[in-house]
Amino acid sequence: QVPLVESGGGLVQAGDSLRLSCAASSRTFSRRRMDWFRQAPGKEREFVASISWSGDITSYADSVKGRFTISRDNAKGTLYLQMNSLKPEDTAVYYCAQDSGDGYTYWGKGTQVTVSS
DSSP, X not given: OOSEEEEOOEEEETTOOXXXXXXXXXXXXGXXXXXXXXXXXXXXXXXXXXXXXXXXXXXXXXXXXXXXXXXXXXXXXXXEEEEOSOOGGGOEEEEEXXXXXXXXXXXXXXXXXXXXX
């Protein structure tokens, strides 16, 4: 069983919204911090957002602050990324990752988000 599976990506226009989901099968999901990353063509993977195991502490990259919201439902084993006011520069493959305390235990395979101008 794949530990992390992202979904919800797609092709949208600038200003639209998308909600990404990351389904986790690991039994440790509810006890670990979870992060979203993204990688645009020709660029390095970059941090997008992070959420503590309990969901009460979040952090965001400056480029998405005020537009994106990270959340989680531990009972459902799912991580979310609500993306509003999307911009063409948000175009990337989005990945979820489970923190191990010393790096990342699991990475998903990613979901493509494409924002047209």
